[in-house]
Amino acid sequence: MSGGVGPRGRKANVDFKRYGLTQGDPYRHRELDPRNDRDRALLVDFVGAPFDQIEEQLAASAATGRAAAFLLSGRQATGRTSLAKLIAHQYRELHQLGDDFRLVVYDEKNHDSLGRAQEVLKAIRNELMDLGGWGEHRDRLLEVIPNGPNRPEILDLQAQAGFLANYMRKRMKPAWTLGLLIEGMQNHDFLDTLSVVFARVDLLVVVTRDDYRTADTADSDRMNERDRWRRWALPVQVPLLSGDDVDLLTRNRWQHEAPELECPFELKGVRETFGARRPPVGRALNWLGWLLEWRLRKYGGDECWPAARNLRIPAHWIEESVQQAESAPPGAEGGFRRDS
Structure with a gap:
């Protein structure tokens, strides 16, 4: 139709x-950007959207100090990105964060889940370098998370994620808090990978997924066979x-x-x-x-x-x-x- x-x-x-x-x-x-009062007034509670579950996930993550993770699935033009930004706004309010919170958006396609997680960490690293511009930060961040072609093990990426989280809160002045919006999901094991990489990191992670069967979209049936990511992220079907x-x-x-x-x-x-x-x-x-x-x-x-x-x-x-x-x-x- x-x-x-x-x-x-x-x-x-x-x-x-x-x-x-x-x-x-x-x-x-x-x-829509919910940080803007004019845009916030345009966000409405549609019948099928699980806003209560989203708030519960955010509160539970804040109480345990673990990542607040979400998978937003839906068709084109369902408002997934606007919902992701609303979740980021709620996360910021819950943690009483001001302008020291930034949402890093990553939308490059990659069918290698480990490789994509590695590129996501580099994107966070680059954001931190841009925030400061101080030589000591740049050198240290590039030392721990280099640009080289080496393919690390997943536990190496987990250690890098922990380093970034600790660095932005304790070493940078002023301290920063970042959230992640990853647009598009190509492989069914990608969220499993993220759940390991960010297992010990308290941050916001939102992944969007096109609800179509294409070569560039993770298969929902194969995803549902995996349990690890479901213990970590809340799946949200953005409704028609x-x-x-x-x-x-x-x-x-x-x-x-x-x-x-x-x-x-x-x-x-x-x-x-x-x-x-x-x-x-x-x-x-x-x-x-x-x-x-x-x-x-x-x-x-x-x-x-x-x-x-x-x-x-x-x-x-x-x-x-x-x-x-x-x-x-x-x-x-x-x-x-x-x-x-």
């Missing part, structure tokens, strides 16, 4: 101010949205941009149309933005919302428009576009 739709490069010609939207399309899809979820998303985004105005979407239609399709959050936002824009393009009057009742977006029109967009061939006239 096609997912998000939208006109190609035409939104600049749409007058969203007719809806009282001075900042343009409120349904723009982008990564229900009709009620898209209803909540619609209202939340609208109220954030135009709180004094009635939302033009007939929410019954939102629930029914998207409840039947179960889109990921990114695709749902694309649909909502396209429907809002298309309604403006079909409107020929001079008044603005809510006086212009023809700008209302009724339930039957939502379903008909989505069906029309889904059935249109790629590149069809009228501004339709289909995403696979």
Whole structure:
């Protein structure tokens, strides 16, 4: 089934101010940073997301001094990276960390789990060197974690991870705390490797995984046969949205941009149309933005919302428009576009 739709490069010609939207399309899809108050207000609790389990995992890790580790699996545009950043924000608040916390993002592909873990440690090392810029730190870090082609044993990597954690907290002035966001998981044994490397390190580790069967994605069945990583990391399936979820998303985004105005979407239609399709959050936002824009393009009057009742977006029109967009061939006239 096609997912998000939208006109190609035409939104600049749409007058969203007719809806009282001075900042343009409120349904723009982008990564959200919960450290930003404006973005934090856009994060909503969807029905299928295990937020209670996430908080319990963070609290248990803080109490034991062990790594807070998570595996976020989901389809493209489900909001895995935004959820990872929310977890990082909660971790920072729980540990009462300020600007001395940084989230290191590593997204290079590697089908060798040991080799990828080694490259992750080098990425942490490089982050620490960039933070200080002092010669003594650089020399010591390169001595313990060299750039050479040598392939260490897994316990060597564990010792390096412990050294980095101790170094950033006790040797660097001011002390630093780092979290890890590893985007993409190619091998089914990668989390087992991480669980050994970071077994004695108190830090945040979040790994995302595409929930597809491809050559660059860890196989879920083979992963489920392994017990070690499950004792270390909390698996989280980032959900597709229900009709009620898209209803909540619609209202939340609208109220954030135009709180004094009635939302033009007939929410019954939102629930029914998207409840039947179960889109990921990114695709749902694309649909909502396209429907809002298309309604403006079909409107020929001079008044603005809510006086212009023809700008209302009724339930039957939502379903008909989505069906029309889904059935249109790629590149069809009228501004339709289909995403696979």
